[in-house]
Amino acid sequence: MSVGVLAAALVAAPSVTELDSAVTAVHRGGELMGVISFAASGALVAVRKRLDLFGMVVLACATALGGGIVRDLLIGRTPPAAFTDLTYLSASIVTALILYFIAPSRRLTKGPLEIADAIGLGLFCVTGTVIASSAGVGAPTAALLGMTTAIGGGVIRDVLSGEVPSVLRPDQDLYAIPALFGAAATATLLHFDVYAAWTGLLAAAGAVGFRLLARHYQWHAPLARHARD
Amino acid sequence: MSVGVLAAALVAAPSVTELDSAVTAVHRGGELMGVISFAASGALVAVRKRLDLFGMVVLACATALGGGIVRDLLIGRTPPAAFTDLTYLSASIVTALILYFIAPSRRLTKGPLEIADAIGLGLFCVTGTVIASSAGVGAPTAALLGMTTAIGGGVIRDVLSGEVPSVLRPDQDLYAIPALFGAAATATLLHFDVYAAWTGLLAAAGAVGFRLLARHYQWHAPLARHARD
Amino acid sequence: MSVGVLAAALVAAPSVTELDSAVTAVHRGGELMGVISFAASGALVAVRKRLDLFGMVVLACATALGGGIVRDLLIGRTPPAAFTDLTYLSASIVTALILYFIAPSRRLTKGPLEIADAIGLGLFCVTGTVIASSAGVGAPTAALLGMTTAIGGGVIRDVLSGEVPSVLRPDQDLYAIPALFGAAATATLLHFDVYAAWTGLLAAAGAVGFRLLARHYQWHAPLARHARD
Secondary structure (H helix, E strand, C coil): HHHHHHHHHHHCCHHHHHHHHEEEEEEEHHCCCCCCCHHHHHHHHHCCCEEEEEHHHHHHHHHHHHHHHHHHHHHHCCHHHHHCHHHHHHHHHHHHHHHHHHHHHHHHHHHHHHHHHHHHHHHHHHHHHHHHHHCCCCCHHHHHHHHHHEEEEEHHHHHHCCCHHHHHHCCCCCCCCHHHHHHHHHHHHHEEEEEEHHHHHHHHHHHHHHHHHHHCCCCCCEEEEHHCC | CHHHHHHHHCCCCCHHHHHHHHHHHHHHHHHHHHHHHHHHHHHHHHHHCCEEEEHHHHHHHHHHHHHHHHHHCCCCCCCHHHHCCCHHHHHHHEEEEEEHHHHCCCHHHHHHHHHHHHHHHHHHHHHHHHHHHHCCCHHHHHHHHHHHHHHHHHHHHHHCCCCHHHCCCCCCCCHHHHHHHHHHHHHHHHHCCCCCHHHHHHHHHHHHHHHHHHHHCCCCCECCHHCCC | HHHHHHHHHHHHHHHHHHHHHHHHHHHHHHHHHHHHHHHHHHHHHHHCCEEEEEHHHHHHHHHHHHHHHHHHCCCCCCHHHHHCHHHHHHHHHHHHHHHHHHHCCHHHHHHHHHHHHHHHHHHHHHHHHHHHCCCCHHHHHHHHHHHHHHHHHHHHHHHHHHCCCHHHHHCCCCCCHHHHHHHHHHHHHHHCCCCHHHHHHHHHHHHHHHHHHHHHCCCCCCCCHHHCC
């Protein structure tokens, strides 16, 4: 659907109102995809940690909604959207339940999940930056909050399951940097007033591509000296 | 005292103002009981983790006040009540000090503590829902925030002591579900405008009973598939 | 520089405006020193935990900015100063980068770092109390928030690196108590309207001295009974 909206935006030279609602539709669709893929990642961590169905649901919700909740707290939007618009909460719970009942093997889910996670990362860093910016903060602050939205849920997932956040671990390919890249691109688009559905999707696609390349070529941040010697 | 207030409310067909102050008294008494039992649970975890007196005090305060602080942040009530009304903070510190000096054996405290914890859970999910609702959020949001109030302190206690939150662990009997039950009942009462001291206490009693039954009969959420095979 | 400002404040019997700007300058200088020393402590923990450069930067920022972010959330100052005034964020990142490139040995950095950390602790508990107080909370609340500012970053650092917060561990010399002492002294000064650049610095110096004495003489809180027997 978001591709259709994008095509319409490109072809039809739409009015501002149409563009706004197109942007909104893209955001909703994008956030929903991000929520579902992050919820799946949380639920599968719960399976790996041998938690129960309730643990699957909670880790799914924390991963999918945690970044947005932190962002909303930081910009003073209370109660956070995750508590008032229950679409995302419901989507997270349903995702966890589906994974509970079909119980796919890790081998089958690894590839698709990592792509879904990359898409979630790309979409969340864009929508997070847009939402932070609409709260009136400056461009650098909006970009930082966009990155926080994208990586915050995963950090909460890892802290709750008793592990050092994967975003900090040296065996993790670049993850936060692609999110920061997408958020910074979005903040730049907003700053120069050229943000629209399709430029926003371009920024998201850039972040997704960056993340997938980092995974494929195993780009790492350099280890700290002490650990190298 | 709260029972006396409840009886008075039942017998005397009190005016709205009297009911309001009765509700307030029940809330204060209930929150205080919840605070003390949660503080005791935090302090005893500190003993088990071989922390010092300061660790006992901090874990007691975090367990007793953490859920309410998170709830207040989420509804934008800043600074949180725990920082402005120092009754609860003082009660937590005194509880930790008493447990430090009398140092009861684990065998003696296990049973009473679990009952106290269930009572705290039941009371917090009701008062948390009422407070969230009075901030103007809808019924489902209020119920979610009520559950968060009831289980949040325990999650913070476990994260600070370096463990996976007990609410997520598969060896834990149902804990969050009774809290959600009490919170949902309270939100329903509020929604249909029939919340009063005694209906609120009924909701709390339902949650407490549910929790104690879950403990006695060891009701668990089902394990994730992967872990069952 | 802050010493020069202090001297000027003492010598010149300055007007209220001059004093205010002197206080502000002391605060800025003090916060910056605190930020740098806390960032260094976070970055060195990342080295010890064998994280990569990105982990060093994130732990440096979390340690240096975490306490202030928590304080700002608790007093409803959103977005937190750490996200809007990027001086402190930049200082944290630069500190982590410098430590990455010079990679000093642990033996060389241990002593200076502990002194820097004590200075950060002393300055943060004072500035945190002043900022909380300026948000209109009472003196005890301001003192609690000041202590939270001073110790919060370290707690976040330890939780993110998968450890029980050092402030809770029994092998840790008194840390939060000196911070509470400095915060309470500051709140008292503010309450009696005798807070100024030099009295604030005295309170900070008292907290720093208390902390360094606690380290030198290994003052501990007493262990919980269970652990002593």
